[in-house]
Amino acid sequence: MIGSSTAESADWNYGRREGGTFIVVGEPLRGMSPGVAGGAVAQADAVTSLPGGRPAIAAGAVLVVVALVAVGWWFRLRRSPAARFRAVLAGRDEITVLLHPNPDPDAMAAAMGVQALAGTVDTDVTVQYPGQIQRQENRAFQTVLEQDFEQIETAGDLEADSVVLVDHNEPRGFHGSDAIDPVAVVDHHPGSGTGAEFTDVRPEYGACATILAEYFDELGWEPHNTDGGPSVSDTLATGLLYGIQSDTKRLTNGCSPAEFDAASFLYRGVDEERLDRVANPQVNAEVLEVKARAITNREVRNAFAVSDVGDVGNVESIPQAAEELLRLEGVTAIVVLGRRDGTLHLSGRSRDDRVHMGKALKASVKDIPMAEGGGHARMGGGQLSIEHMEGLGPGDGLTVPEFRDRLFEAMTGELQ
Secondary structure: OOOOOOOOOOOOOEEEEEOOEEEEEOOOOOOOOHHHHHHHHHHHHHHHOOOOOOHHHHHHHHHHHHHHHHHHHHHHHHOOHHHHHHHHHHOOOEEEEEOOOOOOHHHHHHHHHHHHHHHOOOOEEEEEEEOOOOOHHHHHHHHHOOOOOEEEOEHHHOOOOOEEEEOOOOOOOOEOHHHOOOOEEEEOOOOOOOOOOEEEEOOOOOOHHHHHHHHHHHOOOEEOOOOOOOEEOHHHHHHHHHHHHHHOOOOOOOOOHHHHHHHHHHHOOOOHHHHHHHHOOOOOHHHHHHHHHHHHOEEEEOOEEEEEEEEOOOOOHHHHHHHHHOOOOOOOEEEEEEEEOOEEEEEEEEOOOOOOHHHHHHHHHOOOOOOEEEEOOOEEEEEEEHHHHOOOOOOOOOOHHHHHHHHHHHHHOOOO
């Protein structure tokens, strides 16, 4: 097991018969209240007082009753943090996993872990964060591991009333954060924040991702499991390991023994190629060229912009260009279009409360056959066949300039 804590051994008590009564000798079982112990004795007494009961049979029945009560109480007290946390998740239909402002890979990896646990109890999860994901390392983590996190600016943007904090223990960095009362907190930073139903804060640990890795180990999950049991996916194992590495400077600073145990547990499930891409993000010439074309070709109407970057070899350059354009002064929402293999790819970003980017992109493609679009308030994407957009199948079709107009209408709310 990851970590250094071990279960204490149970104190099994014993007893003797005096006449028709079974007497408990010594203290009650460890962790068992006198009332519970007394209940066990009462049940034993009831057994031994049965008409015609023989002493040997009665004594055996007594031991069985006491043992069952003791084992049940012991398991209740010793239930692992992982099981208790999963029970909190199971008690809700949906939760928001809230990251700290400008989240780093450790926070994002911990959120991925919560998502995986919640998926086993049919709880819907939205991962949200204030601030921005700007650093190349952080963007690479999100892009390479295909994670969808939603930016918020106020407490009103939170998707669910039930909030779980990871990698911080007090909400901060956005309007209304002081009023949030999280139901659960999982963190490794010092602080006084707690969850209403669950708190697991371990300042001695080097990363929050380590705690989530321990949860999976405690619950019997295995990385890259081929036996049909619960499995830590390669994506999750890669994310958790890099979260640990990033917060401990590649396991060289601020580590506890738990970090090395967690890394050993996760390693056999890691996708080394994707781990390398996250750890060593590169900005190739095409990405820079696409960003340059997005800037040059942008059309701005009021605070909204649409830019057509033309043909691209790597569709991942389109969301990176959208993120770059959103940094432009005076632009609060942006959609970038790019083509590859007959498909028009869309990537949108918004920091404007008036624009729900996912809904805007969904509205812009709703009448186009074989098209899809959507996302969250701050981030969205979509794709459509250029042939279908231009008139293949039902409908009169749209030209690219007409589709650009439609995108502006969707961002302004004229098209819904």
